[in-house]
Amino acid sequence: MIFLKLILTVFLSAWVMFIGLLYKGIDRKIAARLQARFGPPIIQPFYDVIKLLQKENIVPENAVPWIFNGAPWLALLASISLFFYQPMGSLPPILGDRGDIILILYVFTVAAIAIVAGGFASGSPFATVGAQREMVLLMSYEFPLATAIIALAWYYSKTFSDLPAFSLYTYVLKPIWSHVGPLGFLGMLLIMLTILVVAPAELGKIPFDIAEAETEIAEGVMVEYSGKNYALFYIADGVKTLAMTALVVNMFFPWNLSSFFGLSGVGAYLLDFIFFWVKVLALLLISVTLVRVAFARLKVDQIARFYWFPLLLTSMVGLLLVVCDKLV
Amino acid sequence: MAEISYGYSVPIGPIHPALKEPIEFVFDIEGEKVKGVKIYAGHAHRGIEWMGMRRNPIQNLYLAERICGICSVTHALALALAVERALNIEVPPRAQYIRLIVAELERIHSHLLWAGVAAHEVGFDSAFMLLWKVRENVMDLLEKLTGNRVNYAIIQIGGVRRDITEELRHEIWKSLDYYRTLSERIKVLLLEDPTFTLRTRDVGVLTKEDALSLCAVGPTARASGVPKDVRQDQPYIAYADIGVKAITPDLYTGEVKGDVYDRTVVRLLEIDQSIDLIDKALTNMPDGEIVYEKNLVKLLALIKKGEGEGVGRHEAPRGEDVHYVKFVPGSENLAVWKVRAPTYSNLLPWVPMFKDAEVADIPIIVASTDPCMSCLNRATLVYPSGRKEVLTHEELHKLSVEKTRRLSRR
Structure with a gap:
C-alpha cells in the first residue's frame, strides 16, 4: 500500500507540474486575447522552463547561498505536496488520512515563506522591499481566509458529527450547497467571495502582485533569481495557482459527472478526474485571468486596509449568517 | 546623540523597468516611505548641439528631429522657428497650417503613448x-501625411516639405472621427477606473506655488492649475488664427489638486483639444505655397548671408521647448545652437x-x-579621474563664462 502511494505521489507530482505549466500557457493566451494581443503559444511556459534550465544559475555575492538555493526547492515541494491532501474528482486524496485543510493552509504559508526567505537572502534592496511586501500581504489575507475556513469547518462539524469536519474529502462527499438553509446559503456565498478574493493575493497576481511589481521594484523577490532556481519558482507558481483553485473547487464546486451519467468503476474515476481539471481551469480563468486583466496594481497599504476591513467584515458576516442558519 | 537611521x-x-530611458534616482x-531623493542626469548625452554647430540649418533639421524619439516634429519645428526669426524668413500661411496639423497629430500620439505608459x-496592462x-491609427495617418511614422522630416526652413492633398484631408477627417468616438471611452477606461484612481489620486502632488517657483512647464504645470501654454500666451504658426486656451484639470473634475490623476486629466483633455484644433485648421486652411524658397541652393546662400540670433518656442506635448540659434556672417553653419527641452524644466518639480x-x-x-x-x-561632465557629482553655483558660472568666451571668439 505504501509502495503504491509512493508511485502515485511521483505520478501526481509530474502531472501537476505539467498541468500547472499548461494552464499557465492558457492563462497567458486568454489574458493576451483580452488585451487585444495575440499572445504567446500555449506551450510557451514549457519553452521558458527548458530555456531557464539551460541558463547559468547565478548566486549574488552578498546572498546567503543555502537559503537562496534552498528557497526555490522549498517553494516547489510545498506547492506540489498541496495536492497530496486534495481529492480530485471522486478520487480520495492520496494522504487524506494524514492531513486536512488546516495543513493545507500551513503548506500554502510555507510556499509564501519560501519566497520571502529567498527574497531576503538575495541581498538586493529590491528583493528586500519585495519580501517585506510579501510578508505584509501574508499577514493581510490570513485572517479573512482563516475566518472563512473556520466557518466552513464549524458548519460541517455541527451538521455531520460522524465525519471529520476539517477534511476536504468530507466537503466533496457532502456538497455544502445541498445542506445549508437560505441564511447559510447567503453566508456561504460571502465566504466563497472571501476565498476568491484571497486567491489572487495568495498567488501574487495583479492587483496583488506587489511582491514582484515589475515596474516598481523590478520583479522584487525574484530579481536576483536566474537559471535553474528561477525555473523552480516558475513551476512552483504554476502548481500553486492550481492548488489554490483546486482548493476552491473542492470546497465549493465538488459536484461530479459520473453519478449524472450513472457510471461506476474506473470510467467514473477517469471522467470525474477530467471534469475536476476542467472545473479548475474554468475557475482559474475567472478568478485569476479575468481579475488580472481588469485591474491596476494596488499599493501595499491599500491592500492591507482592504483585507483587514471590508473583506474581514465580509467573512465575519458570512460566519455570522452560517451560525444563525445552524442555531435558529 | 547621533540620529539612528532605520532607512x-x-x-x-x-536602468530600471520603470524608466524608459536612463536616469538615476537614489531614494532614501x-x-x-520616501524620505529624500537625489537625481543624477547625464546618462544619455549625445552631443547633438556640438554636432549641430558644425552643420548648416537644413542639415540640422534632421539632427533636431532625432533629439527626441517621440516629439519628432517638436525640435525640428522649434529650430525652424528660431532660424526663421533670426533670418527674417516669412513662412507661407498654408505651411503654417500644415505645421499646426502635424504638431497636433503628434500631440495626440504622444499623449496616447503617455497614457499607456x-x-x-x-500595473494596468490591459489599458x-x-x-x-x-x-x-494616428501613427498610420502621420505616415500617410509625411512618409514616416516617426521622424517625419516634414519641416523645412521656411515651410514644409509636403502638402496636404484633398485625399489626405479626408483621411484626416476620418481619423479625427475615430478619436472623437473613442475619447469618451478612453476617459472611462482610465479616469473612472477605481484601481487607477486609487493609484493616482493624491499621489505626487505639485502645488501651484511649487509649480510656479520651480518653473514647471506643459501639462505638469497646467495640472497644478497654472494656465501656461505657449500656444495661448505667445501664439505662433497658425495657433494665432485659431486660438488656444490652456487646459486645466478643473474643466473636468471641478477642482485642481495637482496630482498624477490631474495630469492624466489634462493630457486626455488635450487630446480632445488637439482634435478640435486640427478640425479648425483643416477647415480654414488657405491655398498657396508651402515653402518660402524651394531651391535649397538659394536658401543656403540666403542663410550664408544672414546674420543675427533667434529664439523658437513650441509647446511640445511635454511642455515648452526652446531653441536658440545664432548666425555669424560668412558661415552657413549655426554659430550657437542651444536647446532647452521641456523635461529640463520639469526636473526640479519632481522633488516636491x-x-x-x-x-x-x-x-x-x-x-x-x-x-x-x-x-x-x-551636458555631461567628464573628468580624467573619476566622476565629480556636484558642481557649485560658482563653478558652474565660471564654466559658463568660459564657454561663452570660447564661442564668441569663433
Missing part, C-alpha cells in the same frame, strides 16, 4: 495594450512630488511628467 537607499536607474527609504506603471492599439511618496508611487510619479531623458541631457 536604506534604493537606487532606481540608470524608510519602510515604504502611465497605465503600465501602475496599456488597448491605448497603444488605438494609437496606431516625491515628498512622502511610497516606493510603489515612484514609477508613476517619474512617468507623470512624461520625461524624455535624451531631450533633457544637454
Whole structure:
C-alpha cells in the first residue's frame, strides 16, 4: 500500500507540474486575447522552463547561498505536496488520512515563506522591499481566509458529527450547497467571495502582485533569481495557482459527472478526474485571468486596509449568517 | 546623540523597468516611505548641439528631429522657428497650417503613448495594450501625411516639405472621427477606473506655488492649475488664427489638486483639444505655397548671408521647448545652437512630488511628467579621474563664462 502511494505521489507530482505549466500557457493566451494581443503559444511556459534550465544559475555575492538555493526547492515541494491532501474528482486524496485543510493552509504559508526567505537572502534592496511586501500581504489575507475556513469547518462539524469536519474529502462527499438553509446559503456565498478574493493575493497576481511589481521594484523577490532556481519558482507558481483553485473547487464546486451519467468503476474515476481539471481551469480563468486583466496594481497599504476591513467584515458576516442558519 | 537611521537607499536607474530611458534616482527609504531623493542626469548625452554647430540649418533639421524619439516634429519645428526669426524668413500661411496639423497629430500620439505608459506603471496592462492599439491609427495617418511614422522630416526652413492633398484631408477627417468616438471611452477606461484612481489620486502632488517657483512647464504645470501654454500666451504658426486656451484639470473634475490623476486629466483633455484644433485648421486652411524658397541652393546662400540670433518656442506635448540659434556672417553653419527641452524644466518639480511618496508611487510619479531623458541631457561632465557629482553655483558660472568666451571668439 505504501509502495503504491509512493508511485502515485511521483505520478501526481509530474502531472501537476505539467498541468500547472499548461494552464499557465492558457492563462497567458486568454489574458493576451483580452488585451487585444495575440499572445504567446500555449506551450510557451514549457519553452521558458527548458530555456531557464539551460541558463547559468547565478548566486549574488552578498546572498546567503543555502537559503537562496534552498528557497526555490522549498517553494516547489510545498506547492506540489498541496495536492497530496486534495481529492480530485471522486478520487480520495492520496494522504487524506494524514492531513486536512488546516495543513493545507500551513503548506500554502510555507510556499509564501519560501519566497520571502529567498527574497531576503538575495541581498538586493529590491528583493528586500519585495519580501517585506510579501510578508505584509501574508499577514493581510490570513485572517479573512482563516475566518472563512473556520466557518466552513464549524458548519460541517455541527451538521455531520460522524465525519471529520476539517477534511476536504468530507466537503466533496457532502456538497455544502445541498445542506445549508437560505441564511447559510447567503453566508456561504460571502465566504466563497472571501476565498476568491484571497486567491489572487495568495498567488501574487495583479492587483496583488506587489511582491514582484515589475515596474516598481523590478520583479522584487525574484530579481536576483536566474537559471535553474528561477525555473523552480516558475513551476512552483504554476502548481500553486492550481492548488489554490483546486482548493476552491473542492470546497465549493465538488459536484461530479459520473453519478449524472450513472457510471461506476474506473470510467467514473477517469471522467470525474477530467471534469475536476476542467472545473479548475474554468475557475482559474475567472478568478485569476479575468481579475488580472481588469485591474491596476494596488499599493501595499491599500491592500492591507482592504483585507483587514471590508473583506474581514465580509467573512465575519458570512460566519455570522452560517451560525444563525445552524442555531435558529 | 547621533540620529539612528532605520532607512536604506534604493537606487532606481540608470536602468530600471520603470524608466524608459536612463536616469538615476537614489531614494532614501524608510519602510515604504520616501524620505529624500537625489537625481543624477547625464546618462544619455549625445552631443547633438556640438554636432549641430558644425552643420548648416537644413542639415540640422534632421539632427533636431532625432533629439527626441517621440516629439519628432517638436525640435525640428522649434529650430525652424528660431532660424526663421533670426533670418527674417516669412513662412507661407498654408505651411503654417500644415505645421499646426502635424504638431497636433503628434500631440495626440504622444499623449496616447503617455497614457499607456502611465497605465503600465501602475500595473494596468490591459489599458496599456488597448491605448497603444488605438494609437496606431494616428501613427498610420502621420505616415500617410509625411512618409514616416516617426521622424517625419516634414519641416523645412521656411515651410514644409509636403502638402496636404484633398485625399489626405479626408483621411484626416476620418481619423479625427475615430478619436472623437473613442475619447469618451478612453476617459472611462482610465479616469473612472477605481484601481487607477486609487493609484493616482493624491499621489505626487505639485502645488501651484511649487509649480510656479520651480518653473514647471506643459501639462505638469497646467495640472497644478497654472494656465501656461505657449500656444495661448505667445501664439505662433497658425495657433494665432485659431486660438488656444490652456487646459486645466478643473474643466473636468471641478477642482485642481495637482496630482498624477490631474495630469492624466489634462493630457486626455488635450487630446480632445488637439482634435478640435486640427478640425479648425483643416477647415480654414488657405491655398498657396508651402515653402518660402524651394531651391535649397538659394536658401543656403540666403542663410550664408544672414546674420543675427533667434529664439523658437513650441509647446511640445511635454511642455515648452526652446531653441536658440545664432548666425555669424560668412558661415552657413549655426554659430550657437542651444536647446532647452521641456523635461529640463520639469526636473526640479519632481522633488516636491516625491515628498512622502511610497516606493510603489515612484514609477508613476517619474512617468507623470512624461520625461524624455535624451531631450533633457544637454551636458555631461567628464573628468580624467573619476566622476565629480556636484558642481557649485560658482563653478558652474565660471564654466559658463568660459564657454561663452570660447564661442564668441569663433
